[in-house]
Amino acid sequence: FKQKTLTIGGIFPMSGSWAGGVGCLPAVEMALADVNNRTDILPDYKLDMRRGDSQCKPGLGTKVLYELLYEKPTKLLVLTGCSIVSTFVAQAAKMWKLVVLSYGGSSPALSNRERFPTFFRTHPSATLHNPIRVKVFKKFNWHRISTIQETQELFTSTIEDLEQRVKEAGIDIAVRQSFLTDPTNAVRNLKRQDARIIVGVFYEDMARRVFCQAYKERLYGKKHVWFIIGWYPDNWYKVKDDRHNCTIEQLEEALEGHFTTEAVMIHQEPTMTDVGMTAQQFTHRLNKILNTSDTSLVTGYPEAPLAYDAVWAVAFAFNKTVAQLAERNMKLEDFDYYNENITNAIYSAMNSTKFLGISGNVAFSAKGDRIAWTQIEQFINGSYVKLGVYDAAADNLTWYRKEKWLGGRPPPDHTQVIDDL
Ligand SMILES: CC1(C)CO[C@@H](CC(=O)O)CN1
Numbered sequence: 001f002k003q004k005t006l007t008i009g010g011i012f013p014m015s016g017s018w019a020g021g022v023g024c025l026p027a028v029e030m031a032l033a034d035v036n037n038r039t040d041i042l043p044d045y046k047l048d049m050r051r052g053d054s055q056c057k058p059g060l061g062t063k064v065l066y067e068l069l070y071e072k073p074t075k076l077l078v079l080t081g082c083s084i085v086s087t088f089v090a091q092a093a094k095m096w097k098l099v100v101l102s103y104g105g106s107s108p109a110l111s112n113r114e115r116f117p118t119f120f121r122t123h124p125s126a127t128l129h130n131p132i133r134v135k136v137f138k139k140f141n142w143h144r145i146s147t148i149q150e151t152q153e154l155f156t157s158t159i160e161d162l163e164q165r166v167k168e169a170g171i172d173i174a175v176r177q178s179f180l181t182d183p184t185n186a187v188r189n190l191k192r193q194d195a196r197i198i199v200g201v202f203y204e205d206m207a208r209r210v211f212c213q214a215y216k217e218r219l220y221g222k223k224h225v226w227f228i229i230g231w232y233p234d235n236w237y238k239v240k241d242d243r244h245n246c247t248i249e250q251l252e253e254a255l256e257g258h259f260t261t262e263a264v265m266i267h268q269e270p271t272m273t274d275v276g277m278t279a280q281q282f283t284h285r286l287n288k289i290l291n292t293s294d295t296s297l298v299t300g301y302p303e304a305p306l307a308y309d310a311v312w313a314v315a316f317a318f319n320k321t322v323a324q325l326a327e328r329n330m331k332l333e334d335f336d337y338y339n340e341n342i343t344n345a346i347y348s349a350m351n352s353t354k355f356l357g358i359s360g361n362v363a364f365s366a367k368g369d370r371i372a373w374t375q376i377e378q379f380i381n382g383s384y385v386k387l388g389v390y391d392a393a394a395d396n397l398t399w400y401r402k403e404k405w406l407g408g409r410p411p412p413d414h415t416q417v418i419d420d421l
Pocket residue numbers: 018020081082083084104105106107231303
């Protein structure tokens with residue numbers, strides 16, 4: 001068994017704007033060990049990885065790619081983390097006929113087969129938040145929406161996708177605001193234009209400033225509903241931050257009742273998965289490896305199941321490819337960065353990959369995007385309560401009926417004479 005070796009490259013951000021390698025590298029190494037323990041998967045091959053640290057910087061990430069490519073042995077595929085590194089690596093990789101699989105790339109820009117013909121990701125695109133937002137707008141009969149965004153490509157393309165989807169749903173974005181570093185005027189304009197149902201997309205440092213200004217403008221409470229991003233660190237609004245002058249209590253008052261949306265990154269059921277472990281068993285093993293009492297301090301911890309499943313996606317795809325190539329008297333280990341037949345075989349095997357992993361059902365769209373569930377939570381009395389989960393593929397919203405309305409019922413999406421009497 002496992003007489004021969006197949007090697008892949010791995011690029012991990014161990015520091016920088018998203019140091020997700022800290023939580024994801026251990027998960028990848030766990031998966032490599034688990035795959036290599038299976039005699040029914042790649043029985044003739046050991047799956048090995050050579051890796052480097054990108055620090056979540058595109059230039060360094062590109063340098064790591066070149067080092068991986070110019071050092072023996074040949075790499076059959078490259079795993080990447082940050083979006084900004086993945087966009088560089090996935091554009092370069094096609095010159096070496098390499099498939100790229102990202103466990104940490106959320107940028108909507110990566111959903112582009114012209115620019116990234118061989119790219120896949122187990123991390124969902126940020127646009128995955130939009131279908132559940134639209135589903136909930138419809139549920140509460142909101143047809144007049146407002147948006148406010150930090151001017152970053154990630155948020156601009158998310159809002160563009162939202163505009164597409166709300167148009168199809170007959171919902172109107174009446175007010176659009178954006179800001180670069182200071183949200184004061186943008187929030188003031190939302191108030192002036194009587195925004196009620198507001199989608200806000202920005203990083204958590206800006207979120208503190210947005211909600212401090214919302215507190216001052218009284219743009220919160222029983223007549224307003226905020227939808228923001230759900231993957232900020234725990235207690236993100238309690239972080240000491242001299243860029244705003246509100247107290248934690250004032251922020252909590254402005255934040256009361258807001259909704260958050262995020263991708264479900266770990267299987268929600270205690271059932272056995274196709275990778276031979278339950279999600280709980282994975283979490284238990286990872287916590288032991290990380291040997292920390294507070295996993296909320298480990299960047300990349302929520303994304304670790306995506307990284308673990310990325311290795312299994314490679315294993316299943318290579319396993320399929322070995323059989324296909326054998327029919328044409330070819331071998332995976334003959335890959336030499338030029339043989340497009342082998343790349344095409346790996347690509348089509350990856351494209352048709354479907355399995356239940358630790359992060360739930362793993363499957364890719366035609367653009368290589370991860371298809372995943374999303375969840376919506378509400379901030380009630382200072383803590384987040386799960387309100388529902390959405391399977392967009394099946395258009396199935398599971399709703400727990402736990403929402404609370406400060407005014408006793410869902411607020412209307414615009415001024416109503418009765419309402420304001
Ligand atoms: C949910 C988050 C934090 C979004 O950014 C991803 C990193 C990136 O897209 O560069 C990691 N996961």
